[in-house]
Amino acid sequence: MPNKDYSKLGKDELLKIIEKLESNKKYGLIWDEEKTKELFEKESENALPVLKEVKSKEIKTDPSKPTNILIEGDNYHALSVLNYTHQGKIDVIYIDPPYNTGNRDFIYNDDYVEKEDSFRHSKWLSFMSKRLRLAKNLLKESGVIFISIDDNEFAQLKLLSDEIFGEDNFITNIIWQSKTGASDAKTIDTTTEYILVYVKSAGRTKFARNKFSYEAKRYRFSDKYVKERGMHYTDNLDRGGLRYSDSLNYPIKCPDGKITYPNGRIDFVNDGWTWKWGKEKVKWGIENGYIEFKKISKKKSGWSVCYKNYMFADNEGISMERSAPQKNVITDIKTGDGATVIKNIFDQHLFKYSKPVQIIKRIIDYIELDKAPVILDFMAGSGTTGHAVLEMNKEDDGKRQFILCTNNELNGLEKELREKGLNEKEIQEYGICRRVTYPRVEKVIKGYKNSKGEKIEGLGGNLKYFKTAFVKNSISRDDLKMRITRECTEMLCLREGIFDEKKIDKDFSIFEQNGRILSIYYSPERNSLKELRAELDKMNGEKILYCFTLDPIGLDENEFSDWQDVKLEPIPQKILDIYKEIF
Helix, strand or coil: CCCCCHHHCCHHHHHHHHHHHHHCCCCCCCCCCHHHCCCCCHHHCCEEEEEEECHHHCEECCCCCCEEEEEECCHHHHHHHHHHHCCCCEEEEEECCCCCCCCCCCEECCEECCCCCCCHHHHHHHHHHHHHHHHHHHEEEEEEEEEEECCCCHHHHHHHHHHHHCHHHEEEEEEEECCCCCCCCCCCCCCEEEEEEEECCCCCCCECCEHHHHHCCCCCECCCCHHHHCCEEEEECEEECCCCCHHHCCCEECCCCCEECHHHCCCCCCCCEEECCCHHHHHHHHHCCCEEEEECCCCCCCEEEEEEEECCECCCCCECCCCECCCCEECCCCCHHHHHHHHHHHCCCCCCCCCCHHHHHHHHCCECCCCCCEEEECCCCCCHHHHHHHHHHHHHCCCCEEEEEECCCCCCCHHHHHHCCCCHHHHHCCCHHHHHHHHHHHHHHHEEECCCCCEEECCCCEEEEEEEEEEECCCCHHHHHHHHHHCCHHHHHHHHCCCEEEEECCCEEEEEECCEEEEEECCCCCCCHHHHHHHHHCCCCEEEEEEECCCCCCCCHHHHCCCCCEEEEEECHHHHHHHHHHC
16 A cells, blocks of 8 residues: 655645544554454344343253353354343453464454464454453453463453553463473474463452362371361471581480481481471470471381471461462363363364363362352353353352353355255354354253263253344334333343243233342333232242333332332333443
Protein backbone atom coordinates (compact mmCIF):
# COMPACT_ATOMS: atom_id res chain seq x y z
CA MET A 1 0.00 0.00 0.00
CA PRO A 2 1.60 3.35 -1.05
CA ASN A 3 2.29 5.96 1.61
CA LYS A 4 -0.28 8.77 1.80
CA ASP A 5 0.85 12.18 0.50
CA TYR A 6 0.00 14.35 3.52
CA SER A 7 1.09 17.52 1.68
CA LYS A 8 -2.10 17.33 -0.39
CA LEU A 9 -4.45 17.08 2.60
CA GLY A 10 -6.48 19.99 3.87
CA LYS A 11 -6.31 21.51 7.34
CA ASP A 12 -9.38 19.66 8.66
CA GLU A 13 -8.11 16.28 7.42
CA LEU A 14 -4.69 16.87 8.98
CA LEU A 15 -6.29 17.89 12.29
CA LYS A 16 -8.26 14.63 12.36
CA ILE A 17 -5.08 12.61 11.78
CA ILE A 18 -3.26 14.51 14.56
CA GLU A 19 -6.18 14.00 16.96
CA LYS A 20 -6.17 10.28 16.21
CA LEU A 21 -2.41 10.04 16.79
CA GLU A 22 -2.75 11.96 20.07
CA SER A 23 -5.51 9.65 21.26
CA ASN A 24 -3.46 6.51 20.63
CA LYS A 25 -2.10 4.85 23.72
CA LYS A 26 1.56 5.47 24.41
CA TYR A 27 2.36 2.00 25.74
CA GLY A 28 0.95 -1.44 25.07
CA LEU A 29 -0.34 -3.40 22.14
CA ILE A 30 -1.65 -1.77 18.98
CA TRP A 31 -3.04 -3.76 16.09
CA ASP A 32 -5.11 -3.04 13.01
CA GLU A 33 -8.72 -3.56 14.15
CA GLU A 34 -10.24 -2.48 10.84
CA LYS A 35 -8.32 -4.92 8.68
CA THR A 36 -8.90 -7.78 11.12
CA LYS A 37 -12.57 -7.23 11.82
CA GLU A 38 -14.19 -10.44 13.04
CA LEU A 39 -17.16 -11.69 11.06
CA PHE A 40 -19.96 -13.78 12.51
CA GLU A 41 -22.71 -15.91 11.00
CA LYS A 42 -25.41 -14.00 9.12
CA GLU A 43 -28.03 -15.04 11.67
CA SER A 44 -26.17 -13.09 14.36
CA GLU A 45 -25.85 -9.85 12.38
CA ASN A 46 -27.81 -7.04 14.02
CA ALA A 47 -29.19 -9.57 16.51
CA LEU A 48 -28.97 -10.30 20.24
CA PRO A 49 -27.98 -13.75 21.55
CA VAL A 50 -30.18 -15.97 23.71
CA LEU A 51 -30.03 -19.64 24.67
CA LYS A 52 -32.18 -22.55 23.54
CA GLU A 53 -32.05 -25.88 25.36
CA VAL A 54 -31.51 -29.13 23.47
CA LYS A 55 -33.65 -31.25 25.77
CA SER A 56 -32.63 -34.54 24.13
CA LYS A 57 -29.09 -34.04 25.41
CA GLU A 58 -29.97 -33.46 29.06
CA ILE A 59 -28.18 -35.80 31.50
CA LYS A 60 -29.60 -36.29 34.99
CA THR A 61 -28.19 -38.91 37.35
CA ASP A 62 -28.45 -37.30 40.79
CA PRO A 63 -30.71 -34.31 41.68
CA SER A 64 -28.52 -33.55 44.70
CA LYS A 65 -25.51 -32.84 42.48
CA PRO A 66 -24.89 -29.53 40.65
CA THR A 67 -26.32 -28.97 37.18
CA ASN A 68 -23.42 -28.48 34.81
CA ILE A 69 -23.75 -26.49 31.60
CA LEU A 70 -22.56 -27.02 28.02
CA ILE A 71 -23.21 -24.21 25.54
CA GLU A 72 -22.79 -24.85 21.83
CA GLY A 73 -22.07 -21.71 19.85
CA ASP A 74 -19.44 -19.06 19.23
CA ASN A 75 -17.87 -18.27 22.57
CA TYR A 76 -18.27 -14.53 21.98
CA HIS A 77 -22.04 -14.94 21.92
CA ALA A 78 -21.97 -17.43 24.82
CA LEU A 79 -19.92 -14.97 26.89
CA SER A 80 -22.39 -12.22 26.02
CA VAL A 81 -25.25 -14.32 27.45
CA LEU A 82 -23.15 -15.17 30.52
CA ASN A 83 -22.55 -11.47 31.09
CA TYR A 84 -26.22 -11.34 32.04
CA THR A 85 -26.60 -14.71 33.76
CA HIS A 86 -23.23 -14.94 35.56
CA GLN A 87 -21.70 -11.49 35.88
CA GLY A 88 -19.53 -11.54 39.01
CA LYS A 89 -20.39 -15.20 39.77
CA ILE A 90 -17.46 -17.20 38.35
CA ASP A 91 -14.73 -18.45 40.71
CA VAL A 92 -12.24 -19.88 38.20
CA ILE A 93 -11.82 -19.49 34.45
CA TYR A 94 -9.49 -21.77 32.53
CA ILE A 95 -9.02 -21.43 28.78
CA ASP A 96 -6.79 -23.13 26.26
CA PRO A 97 -6.98 -20.72 23.29
CA PRO A 98 -5.54 -21.45 19.83
CA TYR A 99 -1.77 -21.08 20.05
CA ASN A 100 -1.70 -19.49 16.58
CA THR A 101 1.27 -21.55 15.42
CA GLY A 102 0.39 -21.06 11.77
CA ASN A 103 -0.09 -24.83 11.46
CA ARG A 104 -3.87 -24.77 10.91
CA ASP A 105 -4.74 -24.44 14.60
CA PHE A 106 -6.57 -21.09 14.51
CA ILE A 107 -9.68 -20.43 12.42
CA TYR A 108 -10.64 -16.79 11.96
CA ASN A 109 -13.52 -15.68 9.75
CA ASP A 110 -14.06 -19.25 8.55
CA ASP A 111 -10.49 -19.73 7.38
CA TYR A 112 -7.26 -21.02 8.89
CA VAL A 113 -4.72 -18.33 9.72
CA GLU A 114 -1.48 -19.30 8.00
CA LYS A 115 2.03 -18.54 9.26
CA GLU A 116 2.68 -16.25 6.29
CA ASP A 117 -0.39 -14.09 7.00
CA SER A 118 0.93 -10.56 7.69
CA PHE A 119 -2.09 -9.97 9.98
CA ARG A 120 -1.69 -13.27 11.81
CA HIS A 121 -0.98 -11.76 15.22
CA SER A 122 -3.48 -8.93 14.75
CA LYS A 123 -6.28 -11.39 14.04
CA TRP A 124 -5.41 -13.42 17.12
CA LEU A 125 -5.28 -10.31 19.34
CA SER A 126 -8.59 -9.07 18.00
CA PHE A 127 -10.13 -12.48 18.71
CA MET A 128 -8.70 -12.73 22.23
CA SER A 129 -9.25 -9.13 23.27
CA LYS A 130 -13.02 -9.20 22.78
CA ARG A 131 -13.40 -12.45 24.69
CA LEU A 132 -11.09 -11.64 27.61
CA ARG A 133 -12.88 -8.34 28.20
CA LEU A 134 -16.19 -10.18 28.46
CA ALA A 135 -14.61 -12.87 30.64
CA LYS A 136 -13.28 -10.34 33.13
CA ASN A 137 -16.85 -9.21 33.91
CA LEU A 138 -17.78 -12.76 34.90
CA LEU A 139 -15.18 -13.20 37.62
CA LYS A 140 -15.99 -12.72 41.28
CA GLU A 141 -13.85 -10.15 43.06
CA SER A 142 -11.93 -13.17 44.40
CA GLY A 143 -11.92 -14.87 40.99
CA VAL A 144 -8.92 -16.02 38.99
CA ILE A 145 -8.24 -16.81 35.33
CA PHE A 146 -5.69 -19.32 33.99
CA ILE A 147 -4.71 -19.01 30.31
CA SER A 148 -2.64 -21.67 28.53
CA ILE A 149 -0.27 -20.49 25.80
CA ASP A 150 3.08 -21.25 24.16
CA ASP A 151 5.90 -19.17 22.70
CA ASN A 152 3.99 -18.09 19.57
CA GLU A 153 1.71 -15.62 21.37
CA PHE A 154 3.08 -15.52 24.92
CA ALA A 155 4.50 -11.99 24.73
CA GLN A 156 1.38 -10.59 23.09
CA LEU A 157 -0.94 -12.35 25.55
CA LYS A 158 0.99 -11.04 28.55
CA LEU A 159 0.71 -7.43 27.36
CA LEU A 160 -2.96 -7.86 26.42
CA SER A 161 -3.81 -9.44 29.77
CA ASP A 162 -1.91 -6.72 31.65
CA GLU A 163 -4.08 -4.19 29.86
CA ILE A 164 -7.39 -5.99 30.48
CA PHE A 165 -6.91 -7.42 33.98
CA GLY A 166 -4.34 -4.93 35.23
CA GLU A 167 -0.63 -5.41 35.70
CA ASP A 168 -1.09 -5.42 39.48
CA ASN A 169 -3.43 -8.41 39.16
CA PHE A 170 -0.83 -10.58 37.45
CA ILE A 171 0.12 -13.42 39.80
CA THR A 172 2.59 -15.59 37.92
CA ASN A 173 3.50 -17.42 34.78
CA ILE A 174 3.27 -21.16 35.44
CA ILE A 175 5.92 -22.98 33.45
CA TRP A 176 4.66 -26.40 32.44
CA GLN A 177 7.14 -28.95 31.12
CA SER A 178 4.50 -30.56 28.95
CA LYS A 179 6.78 -32.99 27.11
CA THR A 180 10.13 -34.66 27.56
CA GLY A 181 11.64 -33.63 24.24
CA ALA A 182 11.75 -34.02 20.49
CA SER A 183 14.60 -35.72 18.67
CA ASP A 184 13.97 -33.68 15.52
CA ALA A 185 14.47 -30.24 17.10
CA LYS A 186 16.63 -28.13 14.78
CA THR A 187 17.85 -25.52 17.26
CA ILE A 188 16.86 -25.70 20.94
CA ASP A 189 14.37 -28.34 22.01
CA THR A 190 11.32 -26.58 23.49
CA THR A 191 9.63 -28.74 26.11
CA THR A 192 7.53 -26.16 27.93
CA GLU A 193 4.23 -24.34 27.67
CA TYR A 194 2.90 -21.60 29.95
CA ILE A 195 -0.19 -20.83 31.99
CA LEU A 196 -0.66 -17.12 32.78
CA VAL A 197 -2.47 -16.43 36.05
CA TYR A 198 -4.44 -13.23 36.75
CA VAL A 199 -6.87 -12.37 39.53
CA LYS A 200 -9.83 -10.00 39.36
CA SER A 201 -8.75 -7.95 42.39
CA ALA A 202 -5.31 -8.25 43.97
CA GLY A 203 -5.44 -9.46 47.55
CA ARG A 204 -8.96 -10.90 47.29
CA THR A 205 -8.04 -14.38 46.04
CA LYS A 206 -6.99 -17.00 48.57
CA PHE A 207 -4.35 -19.30 47.13
CA ALA A 208 -4.23 -22.83 48.52
CA ARG A 209 -1.09 -24.30 49.94
CA ASN A 210 0.57 -27.04 47.94
CA LYS A 211 -1.13 -30.26 48.96
CA PHE A 212 1.02 -32.13 46.46
CA SER A 213 3.94 -31.68 48.85
CA TYR A 214 2.07 -34.04 51.20
CA GLU A 215 2.90 -36.84 48.82
CA ALA A 216 6.44 -35.74 48.05
CA LYS A 217 8.97 -38.53 48.36
CA ARG A 218 10.97 -36.44 50.81
CA TYR A 219 8.22 -36.61 53.44
CA ARG A 220 7.88 -40.40 53.47
CA PHE A 221 8.01 -41.36 57.17
CA SER A 222 5.33 -41.25 59.85
CA ASP A 223 5.40 -41.64 63.61
CA LYS A 224 2.95 -41.27 66.52
CA TYR A 225 2.89 -37.48 65.97
CA VAL A 226 1.74 -37.73 62.34
CA LYS A 227 -1.76 -36.33 62.93
CA GLU A 228 -0.51 -33.09 64.45
CA ARG A 229 2.85 -32.75 62.69
CA GLY A 230 2.36 -34.60 59.40
CA MET A 231 4.84 -36.87 57.62
CA HIS A 232 8.56 -36.27 58.10
CA TYR A 233 12.04 -36.91 56.79
CA THR A 234 15.31 -37.00 58.76
CA ASP A 235 18.66 -35.21 58.56
CA ASN A 236 21.88 -36.05 60.39
CA LEU A 237 22.35 -33.96 63.51
CA ASP A 238 26.13 -33.75 63.07
CA ARG A 239 28.01 -31.75 60.48
CA GLY A 240 31.59 -31.03 59.48
CA GLY A 241 32.79 -27.56 58.61
CA LEU A 242 34.97 -24.58 59.42
CA ARG A 243 32.75 -23.19 62.17
CA TYR A 244 33.91 -25.50 64.93
CA SER A 245 32.69 -24.82 68.49
CA ASP A 246 33.55 -26.76 71.68
CA SER A 247 30.01 -26.08 72.96
CA LEU A 248 28.60 -28.13 70.08
CA ASN A 249 31.03 -31.02 70.52
CA TYR A 250 29.54 -32.97 73.44
CA PRO A 251 28.44 -36.57 74.16
CA ILE A 252 24.87 -37.80 73.50
CA LYS A 253 23.57 -40.91 75.25
CA CYS A 254 22.28 -43.54 72.83
CA PRO A 255 19.41 -46.08 73.38
CA ASP A 256 21.88 -48.87 74.33
CA GLY A 257 23.44 -46.66 77.03
CA LYS A 258 26.60 -45.95 75.08
CA ILE A 259 27.61 -42.41 74.16
CA THR A 260 28.44 -40.90 70.80
CA TYR A 261 30.09 -37.72 69.60
CA PRO A 262 29.71 -35.99 66.21
CA ASN A 263 30.96 -38.01 63.22
CA GLY A 264 30.26 -41.27 65.12
CA ARG A 265 33.22 -40.83 67.51
CA ILE A 266 33.25 -42.38 70.99
CA ASP A 267 35.55 -39.75 72.56
CA PHE A 268 36.08 -35.99 72.56
CA VAL A 269 38.32 -35.11 69.63
CA ASN A 270 38.45 -31.83 67.72
CA ASP A 271 38.14 -33.13 64.13
CA GLY A 272 36.01 -30.21 62.89
CA TRP A 273 32.68 -32.00 63.34
CA THR A 274 29.97 -30.71 65.70
CA TRP A 275 26.29 -31.18 66.48
CA LYS A 276 23.88 -28.74 64.81
CA TRP A 277 21.94 -28.26 68.07
CA GLY A 278 23.09 -27.33 71.54
CA LYS A 279 22.73 -29.59 74.60
CA GLU A 280 19.42 -28.12 75.84
CA LYS A 281 17.73 -28.35 72.44
CA VAL A 282 18.86 -31.98 72.02
CA LYS A 283 17.40 -32.76 75.46
CA TRP A 284 14.12 -31.10 74.36
CA GLY A 285 14.24 -32.96 71.02
CA ILE A 286 14.63 -36.38 72.68
CA GLU A 287 11.78 -35.67 75.12
CA ASN A 288 9.42 -34.45 72.35
CA GLY A 289 10.16 -36.97 69.62
CA TYR A 290 12.26 -34.72 67.36
CA ILE A 291 15.44 -36.83 67.74
CA GLU A 292 15.81 -40.26 66.19
CA PHE A 293 18.66 -42.73 66.72
CA LYS A 294 19.54 -44.99 63.79
CA LYS A 295 21.88 -47.98 63.87
CA ILE A 296 24.82 -47.31 61.56
CA SER A 297 24.70 -50.94 60.40
CA LYS A 298 23.90 -54.41 61.69
CA LYS A 299 27.61 -55.25 61.95
CA LYS A 300 28.62 -52.06 63.74
CA SER A 301 27.39 -51.09 67.17
CA GLY A 302 27.45 -47.31 66.62
CA TRP A 303 24.49 -44.95 66.26
CA SER A 304 23.65 -42.14 63.89
CA VAL A 305 21.81 -39.26 65.58
CA CYS A 306 19.16 -37.61 63.38
CA TYR A 307 16.54 -34.90 63.77
CA LYS A 308 13.08 -34.97 62.19
CA ASN A 309 11.73 -32.40 59.73
CA TYR A 310 7.95 -32.47 59.89
CA MET A 311 5.58 -31.06 57.32
CA PHE A 312 3.49 -29.07 59.74
CA ALA A 313 5.81 -28.21 62.64
CA ASP A 314 9.25 -26.65 62.72
CA ASN A 315 12.20 -27.76 64.83
CA GLU A 316 11.21 -25.42 67.62
CA GLY A 317 7.89 -27.27 68.01
CA ILE A 318 5.89 -24.42 66.43
CA SER A 319 3.01 -25.40 64.12
CA MET A 320 3.40 -24.25 60.52
CA GLU A 321 1.08 -23.91 57.54
CA ARG A 322 -0.09 -27.37 56.57
CA SER A 323 2.02 -27.35 53.41
CA ALA A 324 4.35 -25.32 51.27
CA PRO A 325 3.34 -22.55 48.86
CA GLN A 326 2.46 -23.58 45.33
CA LYS A 327 5.29 -23.57 42.80
CA ASN A 328 5.06 -21.99 39.36
CA VAL A 329 6.71 -25.01 37.73
CA ILE A 330 4.90 -28.24 36.81
CA THR A 331 7.05 -31.12 35.61
CA ASP A 332 5.15 -34.30 36.52
CA ILE A 333 2.27 -34.05 34.00
CA LYS A 334 2.77 -34.53 30.28
CA THR A 335 0.53 -33.45 27.41
CA GLY A 336 0.46 -36.97 25.99
CA ASP A 337 -1.69 -38.00 28.96
CA GLY A 338 -4.56 -36.03 27.39
CA ALA A 339 -4.36 -37.99 24.14
CA THR A 340 -4.33 -41.25 26.10
CA VAL A 341 -7.56 -40.32 27.89
CA ILE A 342 -9.30 -39.51 24.58
CA LYS A 343 -8.11 -42.83 23.12
CA ASN A 344 -9.47 -44.71 26.14
CA ILE A 345 -12.85 -43.00 25.98
CA PHE A 346 -13.47 -43.15 22.21
CA ASP A 347 -11.13 -45.99 21.21
CA GLN A 348 -9.61 -43.63 18.63
CA HIS A 349 -7.58 -40.41 18.56
CA LEU A 350 -10.65 -38.26 17.99
CA PHE A 351 -9.15 -34.99 19.18
CA LYS A 352 -5.63 -33.90 18.49
CA TYR A 353 -4.65 -31.48 21.24
CA SER A 354 -6.56 -32.42 24.38
CA LYS A 355 -5.08 -31.14 27.65
CA PRO A 356 -4.51 -33.74 30.39
CA VAL A 357 -7.21 -33.96 33.06
CA GLN A 358 -4.50 -33.74 35.72
CA ILE A 359 -3.27 -30.30 34.61
CA ILE A 360 -6.77 -28.84 35.06
CA LYS A 361 -7.17 -30.49 38.45
CA ARG A 362 -3.77 -29.18 39.49
CA ILE A 363 -4.46 -25.55 38.65
CA ILE A 364 -7.96 -25.62 40.19
CA ASP A 365 -6.27 -26.83 43.35
CA TYR A 366 -4.05 -23.73 43.29
CA ILE A 367 -7.05 -21.79 44.64
CA GLU A 368 -8.81 -22.18 47.99
CA LEU A 369 -12.43 -22.24 46.91
CA ASP A 370 -15.86 -22.28 48.53
CA LYS A 371 -17.81 -25.54 48.73
CA ALA A 372 -19.67 -24.96 45.46
CA PRO A 373 -17.44 -22.98 43.09
CA VAL A 374 -18.31 -22.29 39.46
CA ILE A 375 -15.58 -23.11 36.94
CA LEU A 376 -15.83 -21.76 33.39
CA ASP A 377 -14.01 -22.87 30.26
CA PHE A 378 -15.22 -20.90 27.25
CA MET A 379 -12.76 -22.58 24.88
CA ALA A 380 -13.70 -26.05 26.01
CA GLY A 381 -12.35 -28.11 23.09
CA SER A 382 -12.72 -31.79 23.97
CA GLY A 383 -14.21 -31.03 27.40
CA THR A 384 -11.19 -31.72 29.62
CA THR A 385 -12.23 -29.09 32.18
CA GLY A 386 -15.63 -30.73 32.61
CA HIS A 387 -13.97 -34.14 33.00
CA ALA A 388 -11.58 -32.75 35.61
CA VAL A 389 -14.39 -31.16 37.66
CA LEU A 390 -16.41 -34.39 37.63
CA GLU A 391 -13.37 -36.34 38.85
CA MET A 392 -12.68 -33.86 41.64
CA ASN A 393 -16.31 -33.96 42.80
CA LYS A 394 -16.18 -37.75 42.88
CA GLU A 395 -12.96 -37.76 44.87
CA ASP A 396 -14.10 -35.43 47.66
CA ASP A 397 -17.90 -35.36 47.27
CA GLY A 398 -17.56 -31.77 46.08
CA LYS A 399 -20.22 -29.47 44.64
CA ARG A 400 -18.15 -27.81 41.92
CA GLN A 401 -20.11 -26.79 38.83
CA PHE A 402 -18.65 -26.41 35.35
CA ILE A 403 -19.78 -24.27 32.44
CA LEU A 404 -18.29 -25.24 29.09
CA CYS A 405 -18.63 -23.19 25.90
CA THR A 406 -17.47 -24.39 22.52
CA ASN A 407 -18.44 -23.91 18.93
CA ASN A 408 -19.36 -26.80 16.66
CA GLU A 409 -16.45 -26.39 14.25
CA LEU A 410 -16.15 -29.00 11.54
CA ASN A 411 -12.41 -28.36 11.08
CA GLY A 412 -12.53 -28.53 7.28
CA LEU A 413 -14.78 -31.60 7.04
CA GLU A 414 -17.68 -29.78 5.36
CA LYS A 415 -16.68 -30.50 1.75
CA GLU A 416 -15.94 -34.17 2.42
CA LEU A 417 -19.25 -34.67 4.24
CA ARG A 418 -21.28 -32.96 1.51
CA GLU A 419 -19.60 -35.16 -1.09
CA LYS A 420 -20.83 -38.14 0.91
CA GLY A 421 -24.37 -36.84 0.45
CA LEU A 422 -25.04 -35.70 4.03
CA ASN A 423 -27.55 -32.89 4.55
CA GLU A 424 -26.83 -29.81 6.71
CA LYS A 425 -28.42 -31.30 9.85
CA GLU A 426 -26.39 -34.49 9.52
CA ILE A 427 -23.20 -32.51 8.85
CA GLN A 428 -23.64 -30.58 12.12
CA GLU A 429 -23.37 -33.85 14.05
CA TYR A 430 -19.71 -34.02 12.97
CA GLY A 431 -18.86 -30.74 14.69
CA ILE A 432 -16.57 -30.78 17.70
CA CYS A 433 -19.24 -30.05 20.32
CA ARG A 434 -21.58 -32.84 19.24
CA ARG A 435 -18.96 -35.37 18.17
CA VAL A 436 -16.39 -34.91 20.96
CA THR A 437 -17.25 -32.52 23.82
CA TYR A 438 -20.76 -33.72 24.63
CA PRO A 439 -20.11 -37.47 24.09
CA ARG A 440 -17.04 -37.26 26.33
CA VAL A 441 -18.93 -35.60 29.18
CA GLU A 442 -21.80 -38.06 28.73
CA LYS A 443 -19.48 -41.07 28.88
CA VAL A 444 -17.61 -39.76 31.92
CA ILE A 445 -20.90 -39.15 33.76
CA LYS A 446 -22.64 -42.40 32.80
CA GLY A 447 -19.67 -44.74 32.38
CA TYR A 448 -18.18 -46.41 29.30
CA LYS A 449 -15.96 -49.21 28.02
CA ASN A 450 -12.35 -48.16 27.48
CA SER A 451 -10.14 -49.08 24.54
CA LYS A 452 -9.30 -52.39 26.25
CA GLY A 453 -12.96 -53.28 26.61
CA GLU A 454 -12.91 -52.71 30.37
CA LYS A 455 -15.98 -51.17 31.99
CA ILE A 456 -15.27 -47.75 33.53
CA GLU A 457 -17.76 -46.68 36.17
CA GLY A 458 -19.50 -43.35 35.63
CA LEU A 459 -18.66 -40.41 37.89
CA GLY A 460 -22.25 -39.21 38.10
CA GLY A 461 -23.52 -35.68 37.61
CA ASN A 462 -26.03 -33.63 35.68
CA LEU A 463 -25.80 -31.65 32.45
CA LYS A 464 -27.91 -29.15 30.55
CA TYR A 465 -27.09 -28.59 26.88
CA PHE A 466 -27.83 -25.20 25.30
CA LYS A 467 -27.29 -23.67 21.88
CA THR A 468 -26.94 -20.00 21.17
CA ALA A 469 -29.81 -18.50 19.17
CA PHE A 470 -30.62 -14.93 18.16
CA VAL A 471 -33.38 -12.35 18.42
CA LYS A 472 -33.26 -9.90 15.53
CA ASN A 473 -32.93 -6.26 16.51
CA SER A 474 -35.74 -3.97 15.57
CA ILE A 475 -36.50 -0.29 15.08
CA SER A 476 -39.34 -0.56 17.58
CA ARG A 477 -37.81 -0.87 21.06
CA ASP A 478 -41.10 -2.08 22.51
CA ASP A 479 -41.32 -4.83 19.91
CA LEU A 480 -37.74 -5.92 20.68
CA LYS A 481 -38.51 -5.99 24.41
CA MET A 482 -41.53 -8.24 23.88
CA ARG A 483 -39.66 -10.62 21.56
CA ILE A 484 -36.57 -10.99 23.71
CA THR A 485 -38.73 -11.58 26.80
CA ARG A 486 -40.41 -14.49 25.02
CA GLU A 487 -36.99 -15.93 24.18
CA CYS A 488 -35.10 -15.44 27.46
CA THR A 489 -36.54 -18.34 29.51
CA GLU A 490 -33.40 -20.50 29.38
CA MET A 491 -31.23 -17.49 30.23
CA LEU A 492 -33.28 -16.84 33.38
CA CYS A 493 -33.18 -20.51 34.37
CA LEU A 494 -29.39 -20.43 33.96
CA ARG A 495 -29.11 -17.17 35.90
CA GLU A 496 -30.99 -18.64 38.86
CA GLY A 497 -29.80 -22.25 38.52
CA ILE A 498 -33.42 -23.46 38.52
CA PHE A 499 -34.37 -25.80 35.67
CA ASP A 500 -37.16 -28.27 36.54
CA GLU A 501 -40.39 -27.34 34.75
CA LYS A 502 -43.51 -27.26 36.94
CA LYS A 503 -45.99 -25.37 34.77
CA ILE A 504 -45.79 -23.86 31.29
CA ASP A 505 -48.55 -21.47 30.24
CA LYS A 506 -48.82 -19.06 27.30
CA ASP A 507 -48.31 -16.10 29.65
CA PHE A 508 -46.04 -17.57 32.33
CA SER A 509 -43.73 -20.43 33.29
CA ILE A 510 -42.80 -21.90 36.67
CA PHE A 511 -39.62 -23.84 37.49
CA GLU A 512 -38.43 -25.39 40.76
CA GLN A 513 -35.15 -26.84 42.02
CA ASN A 514 -33.70 -27.58 45.46
CA GLY A 515 -36.36 -25.60 47.33
CA ARG A 516 -36.21 -22.55 45.06
CA ILE A 517 -38.96 -21.43 42.70
CA LEU A 518 -38.55 -19.36 39.53
CA SER A 519 -41.54 -17.84 37.76
CA ILE A 520 -41.46 -15.85 34.52
CA TYR A 521 -44.32 -13.66 33.31
CA TYR A 522 -44.08 -12.79 29.62
CA SER A 523 -47.16 -10.78 28.72
CA PRO A 524 -47.61 -6.99 28.68
CA GLU A 525 -51.20 -7.71 29.71
CA ARG A 526 -51.76 -8.57 33.38
CA ASN A 527 -54.74 -10.90 32.86
CA SER A 528 -52.88 -14.04 33.95
CA LEU A 529 -51.09 -12.60 37.00
CA LYS A 530 -53.89 -13.75 39.31
CA GLU A 531 -53.55 -17.32 38.04
CA LEU A 532 -49.75 -17.19 38.44
CA ARG A 533 -50.07 -15.94 41.99
CA ALA A 534 -52.50 -18.76 42.84
CA GLU A 535 -49.96 -21.30 41.54
CA LEU A 536 -47.13 -19.77 43.54
CA ASP A 537 -49.24 -19.68 46.71
CA LYS A 538 -49.47 -23.48 46.54
CA MET A 539 -45.70 -23.84 46.53
CA ASN A 540 -43.22 -23.64 49.42
CA GLY A 541 -39.72 -22.27 49.06
CA GLU A 542 -37.75 -19.21 48.06
CA LYS A 543 -39.65 -17.52 45.19
CA ILE A 544 -38.55 -15.10 42.50
CA LEU A 545 -40.67 -13.57 39.74
CA TYR A 546 -39.21 -12.13 36.53
CA CYS A 547 -41.99 -9.99 35.14
CA PHE A 548 -42.22 -8.24 31.78
CA THR A 549 -42.51 -4.47 31.72
CA LEU A 550 -42.06 -1.88 29.00
CA ASP A 551 -41.00 0.64 31.62
CA PRO A 552 -37.16 0.95 31.55
CA ILE A 553 -37.19 2.06 35.19
CA GLY A 554 -38.77 -1.17 36.43
CA LEU A 555 -41.95 -2.68 37.82
CA ASP A 556 -44.74 -0.84 39.59
CA GLU A 557 -44.43 -2.41 43.03
CA ASN A 558 -47.95 -1.28 43.95
CA GLU A 559 -49.13 -3.86 41.44
CA PHE A 560 -47.59 -6.59 43.63
CA SER A 561 -48.16 -5.07 47.10
CA ASP A 562 -50.15 -8.08 48.33
CA TRP A 563 -47.75 -10.71 46.94
CA GLN A 564 -45.97 -12.28 49.89
CA ASP A 565 -42.44 -13.70 49.97
CA VAL A 566 -41.83 -13.19 46.25
CA LYS A 567 -38.74 -11.34 45.04
CA LEU A 568 -39.45 -9.21 41.94
CA GLU A 569 -37.16 -8.70 38.95
CA PRO A 570 -38.11 -6.68 35.83
CA ILE A 571 -37.33 -7.96 32.34
CA PRO A 572 -36.00 -7.38 29.76
CA GLN A 573 -34.41 -3.98 30.38
CA LYS A 574 -31.44 -5.34 32.38
CA ILE A 575 -30.65 -7.78 29.59
CA LEU A 576 -30.79 -5.01 27.01
CA ASP A 577 -28.61 -2.73 29.15
CA ILE A 578 -25.85 -5.34 29.25
CA TYR A 579 -26.16 -6.04 25.52
CA LYS A 580 -25.97 -2.33 24.80
CA GLU A 581 -22.55 -2.21 26.51
CA ILE A 582 -21.33 -5.27 24.59
CA PHE A 583 -22.71 -4.66 21.12
